[in-house]
Amino acid sequence: xxxxxxxxxxxxxxxxxxxxxxxxxxxxxxxxxxxxxxxxxxxxxxxxxxxxxxxxxxxxxxxxxxxxxxxxxxxxxxxxxxxxxxxxxxxxxxxxxxxxxxxxxxxxxxxxxxxxxxxxxxxxxxxxxxxxxxxxxxxxxxxxxxxxxxxxxxxxxxxxxxxxxxxxxxxxxxxxxxxxxxxxxxxxxxxxxxxxxxxxxxxxxxxxxxxxxxxxxxxxxxxxxxxxxxxxxxxxxxxxxxxxxxxxxxxxxxxxxxxxxxxxxxxxxxxxxxx
Numbered sequence: 001x002x003x004x005x006x007x008x009x010x011x012x013x014x015x016x017x018x019x020x021x022x023x024x025x026x027x028x029x030x031x032x033x034x035x036x037x038x039x040x041x042x043x044x045x046x047x048x049x050x051x052x053x054x055x056x057x058x059x060x061x062x063x064x065x066x067x068x069x070x071x072x073x074x075x076x077x078x079x080x081x082x083x084x085x086x087x088x089x090x091x092x093x094x095x096x097x098x099x100x101x102x103x104x105x106x107x108x109x110x111x112x113x114x115x116x117x118x119x120x121x122x123x124x125x126x127x128x129x130x131x132x133x134x135x136x137x138x139x140x141x142x143x144x145x146x147x148x149x150x151x152x153x154x155x156x157x158x159x160x161x162x163x164x165x166x167x168x169x170x171x172x173x174x175x176x177x178x179x180x181x182x183x184x185x186x187x188x189x190x191x192x193x194x195x196x197x198x199x200x201x202x203x204x205x206x207x208x209x210x211x212x213x214x215x216x217x218x219x220x221x222x223x224x225x226x227x228x229x230x231x232x233x234x235x236x237x238x239x240x241x242x243x244x245x246x247x248x249x250x251x252x253x254x255x256x257x258x259x260x261x262x263x264x265x266x267x268x269x270x271x272x273x274x275x
Contacts, residue, residue, distance in 0.1 A: 036156065039154040047123065048124040049080070055121070065080055068139075069210070097214075105216075109127065151174075154184075167234060172227050173222050181254040185218030186216070190237065190243070194209075248261070
């Protein structure tokens with residue numbers, strides 16, 4: 001486990017934003033199929049991995065994430081996201097999938113968990129630190145979450161075009177008690193991204209990453225009726241892997257609780273148009 005340090009400043013919840021813009025999808029000659037999904041009555045677990053190509057403790061966690069959560073599936077009971085942090089770039093290798101916003105999110109999640117410790121690799125399940133990911137406890141934790149009723153409902157449509165992915169996402173939170181601090185987040189993630197590391201702690205190692213977060217939009221706060229939604233345009237990254245996914249989740253920005261999560265594929269010809 002690599003420790004980065006203590007949280008030295010207060011982070012205002014987990015409302016962090018990365019590259020994405022709000023827009024209204026319009027007809028285009030480059031339009032592709034639309035993948036659409038709605039969350040069910042049961043809870044889906046959101047599994048977050050905070051990792052770095054510059055950390056020699058991280059490749060085993062990367063492999064665990066890939067083997068436990070297949071890149072080709074959104075996951076009915078669990079959805080994975082890998083946030084590459086940038087604080088290990090100082091060791092001589094710059095992780096091109098890392099972003100300051102992902103580091104800030106990790107700090108904010110530590111603050112939400114009332115913790116002062118930030119480290120890699122770190123796994124969060126449903127917004128909370130989960131140190132036992134290496135053993136059978138991970139599967140048991142996901143099963144326990146899946147047995148619970150959802151605390152929010154989510155609907156997502158994703159349409160791949162030439163160089164953009166158009167997303168329409170909405171969420172509703174039925175319980176008035178869950179609405180305070182609840183917000184919708186929408187991420188673009190991609191898999192089978194490969195790096196031949198030339199320097200730093202993993203020098204000479206080829207790394208394959210899945211579920212890598214390339215962009216995140218949020219927090220979109222729910223209104224008094226418990227609803228939130230947006231039309232979003234994600235630019236397709238210059239370097240693309242396979243099995244891109246749009247992941248939407250509802251989270252309490254004060255305590256980190258994840259109320260529900262949903263994923264839909266965003267690759268060209270990934271599904272039949274549902275418009």
